[in-house]
Amino acid sequence: MTTAVTESPTAPTRPSRPQLRALTWVTWRQHRTASAGLIGVLLLCGLLLLQNGLTMHADFRRLGLADCIPGHKNPACPVRIDAFHHDLDLVTRLTAIIFPLPVLFGMFLGAPLIAREFESGTHRFAFTQGVGRTRWLVTKITLLATLTIASAGAFATIVIWWYSPLVPSHGRLGTGNLTYEVYGTVFIARALFALALGIFAGALFRRVVPAIAATLAGWVAIFTVTFVRLRSHFLTPRTVINAMAPGSNPWVITEKWTAPDGHTLSTTEISTVQNTASTTGHTQDMYAYLAHQGYSYKATYFPQNRFWTFQTIEAGSLTLLSLLLLIATVWLVRRHAA
Amino acid sequence: MTGMPEQSLALEASGLGKRYGSTWALRDCGLSIPEGHVVALVGPNGSGKTTLLHLAVGLATPTTGRVRVQGGLDAGSLEALECVAFVAQDTALYPSLSVADMLHLARNLNTGFDSARAEARIAELDIPPTRKVGKLSGGQRAQVALTLALAKRPRQLILDEPLSSLDPLARHDFMAALMTAVAEDGISVIFSSHVVAELERVCDYLVVLASGQVQVAGEVDDLLTSHQLYTGPAAQADRLAATLPVVRDRRAEAQAHLLVRTSGRRTEVPTGWETHQVGLEEMVLAYLRAPAASALPGPRELIGKGARP
Numbered sequence: 309m310t311t312a313v314t315e316s317p318t319a320p321t322r323p324s325r326p327q328l329r330a331l332t333w334v335t336w337r338q339h340r341t342a343s344a345g346l347i348g349v350l351l352l353c354g355l356l357l358l359q360n361g362l363t364m365h366a367d368f369r370r371l372g373l374a375d376c377i378p379g380h381k382n383p384a385c386p387v388r389i390d391a392f393h394h395d396l397d398l399v400t401r402l403t404a405i406i407f408p409l410p411v412l413f414g415m416f417l418g419a420p421l422i423a424r425e426f427e428s429g430t431h432r433f434a435f436t437q438g439v440g441r442t443r444w445l446v447t448k449i450t451l452l453a454t455l456t457i458a459s460a461g462a463f464a465t466i467v468i469w470w471y472s473p474l475v476p477s478h479g480r481l482g483t484g485n486l487t488y489e490v491y492g493t494v495f496i497a498r499a500l501f502a503l504a505l506g507i508f509a510g511a512l513f514r515r516v517v518p519a520i521a522a523t524l525a526g527w528v529a530i531f532t533v534t535f536v537r538l539r540s541h542f543l544t545p546r547t548v549i550n551a552m553a554p555g556s557n558p559w560v561i562t563e564k565w566t567a568p569d570g571h572t573l574s575t576t577e578i579s580t581v582q583n584t585a586s587t588t589g590h591t592q593d594m595y596a597y598l599a600h601q602g603y604s605y606k607a608t609y610f611p612q613n614r615f616w617t618f619q620t621i622e623a624g625s626l627t628l629l630s631l632l633l634l635i636a637t638v639w640l641v642r643r644h645a646a
Numbered sequence: 647m648t649g650m651p652e653q654s655l656a657l658e659a660s661g662l663g664k665r666y667g668s669t670w671a672l673r674d675c676g677l678s679i680p681e682g683h684v685v686a687l688v689g690p691n692g693s694g695k696t697t698l699l700h701l702a703v704g705l706a707t708p709t710t711g712r713v714r715v716q717g718g719l720d721a722g723s724l725e726a727l728e729c730v731a732f733v734a735q736d737t738a739l740y741p742s743l744s745v746a747d748m749l750h751l752a753r754n755l756n757t758g759f760d761s762a763r764a765e766a767r768i769a770e771l772d773i774p775p776t777r778k779v780g781k782l783s784g785g786q787r788a789q790v791a792l793t794l795a796l797a798k799r800p801r802q803l804i805l806d807e808p809l810s811s812l813d814p815l816a817r818h819d820f821m822a823a824l825m826t827a828v829a830e831d832g833i834s835v836i837f838s839s840h841v842v843a844e845l846e847r848v849c850d851y852l853v854v855l856a857s858g859q860v861q862v863a864g865e866v867d868d869l870l871t872s873h874q875l876y877t878g879p880a881a882q883a884d885r886l887a888a889t890l891p892v893v894r895d896r897r898a899e900a901q902a903h904l905l906v907r908t909s910g911r912r913t914e915v916p917t918g919w920e921t922h923q924v925g926l927e928e929m930v931l932a933y934l935r936a937p938a939a940s941a942l943p944g945p946r947e948l949i950g951k952g953a954r955p
Contacts, residue, residue, distance in 0.1 A: 330754035337747060338740070428741070432734035436703050437755035438798065440724045444755070643707070 331439065331447040339452060342416045347459055353406050354466045360402055361470040364395045368473040377477045378556040399474065406467065406490045410499035411527045413456050418506020419519035421448060422641060426514035445641050449634055453503060460499035467491055479557030479612040483535075488618070497623035497630075502527050504630035504637075511640040530629075534622065542621045545608035550599040553609035560609045568602030654717035656681045656802055656834040657702060661711030664697050671697040672858045675711070679836070679851060681802075683865070684828060686845050687838040688930055689855035695838040696735060698855065699806045702836070703732040716802050716834075728757065731800035735807045737791035741780025745790055748779050752794040764797035785816025789823060796827050803827075805837040821848055842934075846926040854933050862933050862941045866926060869941065873929050876904040878919030886916060893939045894932035905932045907941055 336343075368374070371392055376385040422445075425431040435441040467490055471480070480487045488494065502523060509522040545561045546553075553560055565573040565581070573581065581603065585594050595605055610618075655678055662675040672694040679685055687695050700706040701713050704722015712720075719726040739748055745768060753759040768775060771793075773786050782790065788808060795803055808824075809817045825848065828835055839845070845852070852869060854862035862869065873893070876886065883902035887895060894905040905924060915921055924932075933939055 334751055334754050337743070337751060429734065429736070429738045430740055432700075432705055432732070432738040433740075434755070435705060436727060436732040436734075437752065438724075438728045438757055439755045440727055 328447065331444070332451060334444075335448050335451045339417065339421075339448075342420065343452075343455060346412055346417060349412065350409065350459055350463045353409060354463055356402060356405070357466050357470045360395075360398050361466075364399065364470075365473055367392060367395050373473070373477065399471070400486075402470075403486050403490055406463075407486065409463070409490075410460060410495060411502045411524060413460070413499045414502030414504075414506030414523040414527060415520045417452055417456070418503040418508075419510045419523050420516050421452070421507050421510055422637070423510030423514055423516045423519040426510075427516055442638065442642055445638055449507060449637070452507075453500060453630075453634075456499050456503045457496055460496040464492055464495045467495065476556065479559075479615075481610060481612055481615045481618060482557060482559035485557070485559075488615070489531075489535075492616070492619045493623035494619050494626075497626035498527075498531070501530070501626040501630045501633075504633040508633040508637045508640075511637045511644075530626075539618065539622065542618055543610065543614060545610050548607050548609065550605050551595045553607055553611075555611045555613075558609040558611055560607055563607045564605070566604045566606075573603075654681050655679060655714070656683065656685070657713070657715055657836060658718070659698075659701075659711065659713040662698075662701065662708055662713050663710035664694075664701060664706060665709040670709075670858050672701070672855075675858075675860050677853065677860060677863055679834075679853070679863075681717070681834050682832070683834060683851035684825075684849045685834070685836040685851040685853060686849035687836060687853045687855065688840065688842055688845070688934075689838075689861075690934060691840055693855040694858040695840075695855055696806055697858075699732075699804055699836070699838055703727075703730060703804055705732075729801045731795035731798045731803050733788075733791045733795050733803070733805040733808055736811060737787050739779045739787065739791055739794075741778065743779055744776050745773055745779060745782070746775035748790065749775075749794065749797075752797065756798050758799055760797045760799055764793050767793045767796075783816070784811045785813065785819065788812060788816065788820050792820065792823055792827075796831070799831070800833060802834045802836070805835070807838050807840070809839055809841060824848075842927050842930045844927075845930070852926070852930070854930060856934065856937045861937070861939070862930075864941065869929065870923065870926060872907060872909050872941070873924050874906050874908050875922040875924050875928075876902075876906050876915070876919050877922065878902060878916065882916065882918065886919070891939075893929075893936055893941075905929070907939075 371388040372384075373388055373392055375382050376389055422431075425434055434444060437444070471487055471491065474487075478487070479485060480491055482488075505526050506519065506523040509519040509526070510516070513519045513522060540561050548554065565578050567573055567577075581598065582594060585597055585601075598605065657677055657679040659675050659677040662672060662677075663670060664672045675694075675698065687698065689695050697706060701708055702715055702721050704726065707722075715721050715726050715730050719729070740751070743751065749761065749764050749768070752764075753761050765775075768790070771786070771789050773782065773790065779787060779790065788811075792805075792808070795805075803824075805824075808820060812820060824835065824837075827833065837849075846866065850866050852862060852864065852866050853860060876890075878886070878901070880897045880900050880902040883895070883897060883904060887904060890904070891907040891909075892904050893907055894903075896903045896905075905928075933941070
């Protein structure tokens with residue numbers, strides 16, 4: 309009898325599993341094209357920001373706009389602000405261009421990760437290797453998430469530099485200001501969330517195109533719900549009565565004018581009342597003047613200094629959601645039975 | 647053979663079933679295949695061959711029962727994945743990777759991957775390492791898949807329809823390579839095939855699946871000695887058929903040809919009748935044509951149980 313081949317499978321000295329380095333190579337080899345493409349797009353947009361930023365920063369200094377924050381008393385400001393208009397237009401346009409960048413991580417890096425394996429049948433190879441599917445998947449997810457956070461983080465840094473001169477004058481918070489959406493930790497968390505959503509959709513649908521579509525739809529849906537409904541409830545707003553919300557660019561959530569007879573003024577009534585007030589020469593403190601007339605005004609708002617609190621709450625929630633999606637993905641793939 | 651340890655099983659299934667939606671791809675499947683065999687798993691398309699093999703490598707999870715490989719390892723467990731290599735149908739390699747990258751990938755996904763051996767085999771096969779897997783011929787791709795599987799130094803190799811997309815020459819080369827590996831490494835092999843020709847030359851254990859159920863399972867030698875072709879007058883055929891388990895009953899005018907499962911026992915041949923040995927292919931085809939017949943040896947002592955009608 310041959311006794312040479314008696315190595316028991318349950319022997320205590322099990323060979324070590326493939327090391328992280330080996331799986332890093334696998335991940336790099338299989339995702340380098342998509343990663344390179346995404347980093348290329350980020351670089352391109354980064355160059356646009358750099359180029360625009362240099363011009364805009366120079367114009368900002370040349371025009372002395374640092375003196376023209378809201379509430380300024382400088383008579384030269386309206387002309388200067390007007391001269392800066394072109395730069396501001398470009399800022400708005402670039403904001404719109406960089407806004408969807410995070411979702412690309414989900415569509416082109418996340419969604420194909422598992423979906424392509426199933427679609428082309430290569431999961432039959434990948435899942436039957438000695439490393440096992442769980443370690444294969446967890447390593448890939450960890451590495452791609454790291455790549456996503458690092459590249460989105462680097463890009464977010466450029467955005468912060470790019471927008472920096474405008475922070476005192478324009479702020480970063482508020483429904484009318486889209487800077488929040490492309491800025492700081494929220495930008496990074498949106499990229500991570502897109503990646504997680506893409507990976508999860510891929511494991512769920514096992515087809516690349518439906519996974520990409522679901523990623524886009526899910527990402528836009530989460531953004532829209534957050535923008536329209538959830539975000540203003542992250543914190544309790546401050547209340548101001550018979551005065552304008554203080555500070556520069558406060559994010560006003562609700563406004564309510566009440567007439568002397570107790571009824572709430574409609575938008576047209578408000579403008580009529582305000583017009584009347586301004587023609588009678590009470591432009592400096594209209595709120596106090598109208599309060600004297602028996603009107604009352606109540607507003608809730610967030611000051612600009614709550615910006616990072618909002619970013620932290622939103623980025624934290626998205627990160628938590630991403631983690632849950634990734635855990636669900638591992639569970640799906642582990643229990644998968646083709 | 648005294649003192650020989652209890653023979654370990656390459657594949658062990660009990661009550662194994664797999665349902666997709668409302669359809670059972672495999673049902674109540676029981677198998678005990680000892681190590682050291684080259685097992686052919688045959689059956690028509692849709693008979694559950696791929697399902698059985700996927701269950702054996704953990705690509706599918708059983709709806710009922712369980713399946714273990716290589717001496718009791720749970721199918722799909724890390725221990726099993728380490729010592730069982732799988733070659734999927736149509737190879738399932740990454741078409742956009744070069745052969746060299748594919749090798750490197752497999753090396754990084756397995757411990758104890760024998761790169762030198764794999765590279766030597768690729769060179770021997772004259773496959774350019776820089777060529778993309780997707781650009782290889784079917785035969786080359788199958789050889790690369792086999793190379794990767796063998797470089798894992800597995801104790802068991804499971805192949806799903808390795809021959810189906812190959813031309814006759816490539817088929818011959820592939821089987822030659824596989825048989826060399828079996829001889830050199832002494833590994834157990836299970837391969838599925840819907841081609842029943844030439845099985846005798848390559849396999850020594852046969853499993854026939856039909857409609858998701860195991861119809862025949864046993865060592866080829868045993869199966870061949872336990873089946874006889876009875877030829878005699880058609881007039882007496884009914885009487886004979888009533889006493890013997892007939893797998894196939896073919897009558898032509900005055901003559902009847904009965905393929906009988908004799909279970910290896912010496913049976914009295916009635917006067918006027920002749921018996922012949924049957925070939926494996928003929929026997930397999932007879933079973934495939936008669937889905938109700940079965941020959942399941944199961945544990946050895948049960949051999950002799952007649953075929954169910």
